[in-house]
Amino acid sequence: MALKLNFPTARASSSKQGFLPCRQMENYIVSVKPKGMCQFTQPHILCAMNMTAGRSDESGKLKFDHIVHKAKQLWDGSPQPVKSFPWNRAFDNFIQLILDTALVVIKYLSLPIFAVSCLSEMSYCAHERKLYFVPLPFLVGAAVAGILRTAALESSPSLKNAEVPWHLIAVAIFFTLIKWPGPYYPYWGRLLIPHFANGALLRTLWFTFLWYRRPKKSSETTVGASTASTEDTV
Template identity: 60%
Template sequence: MALKLNASAVYSLQSLHMDMAANQPCDPKKLSISHIVDTATSLWNTTPRPLKTFPWNKTLNHFIQLVVDLVLAVIRFLAIPVFCTTSITEMSYCAHERKLYLIPLPFLVGVAVAGVLHNAALESSSYLKYAEVPWHLIALLTSFALLKFPGPYYPYWGRIFIPHMANGAILRTLWLLFLWFQKPQKPPENNHVDSVADSPKIDMVS
């Protein structure tokens, strides 16, 4: 009699466990994501119309532009003091190691590398010649700055050559930026040709 009761108890426990497993969701992540999506949809549907028609994307773009302008302003005012301070530190290290006479060599190499990369970028894309923002020069400046700042962590000869090569490249890039903003921005030749083609012809009556 006891064995029958134990068997029935085990059977009932197994059936209860199966029912609980059947009632559990198969993928909790999917259900949670669908629940979040449904909640967001219901909230959006109950949102007043003025909030729906508000130009959120335009406001976000203006906010991002404001943040970028502030960051660029801070970088512009701090770049020269930081550059001068780090350059003096690097020169003092070379003087301490009695390698001060080697500074012009990596400096000239950096100047040449920046010029070669600038010309290669202009040859690879004709739109850069007439772009309002010289993104290729900004990318070069950022790359050489990232190459310069880990200077104390380079090996011995790396601490002597790499920072000064980056200094030469940074100064050449800054000079190219200065020349870029000084030159008059001309429209592309294709646009000029298209404007001439689209303009109506005037018949000269003699």
């Protein structure tokens, strides 16, 4: 019968009862014989396990290098039209398509989800008879959203002419993360923090609506000005 014992430290000791003197023992295997004698042996099995683990890592690295080598051979043996194809541009267009699709989905689902969550939070406040606390955090959140928008535009004026309002998306994500764990806040946190986030999100949605209206007007005016200039030159 073999038992594995972990002894942190053991001082040298001897007594009249027949105990064996011990030195510092760690990760030793104890063999108990029928006569009560104990024998300590070193764990050769652990060393073998470590050796096999190292071999498995080396085999995984060799397999990865083999796959990379095969891929390089495949690329070198491919025809010239495949090599000259703009793969980087196609990948960028694919990522842009995924982002545009995600933005469209978020745009059409954000309003229903936002309305349902607001009604749920207001019903909780009404159940707790604290509905009169709702306007104050709502107005504070709207003011904070305006401050963040102004700070983003002042720090990076190029956002005014960007194709996507990334600063508004970042603000919306930030307040959504604040609003998400609403039921897990303490009592007053459940009453105030979600409505603070609701005010900020509502004003951010309004800024997004205005942002999407402004480029259309500017593009129409620029197109009209260009057509008028061409007509004058003709």
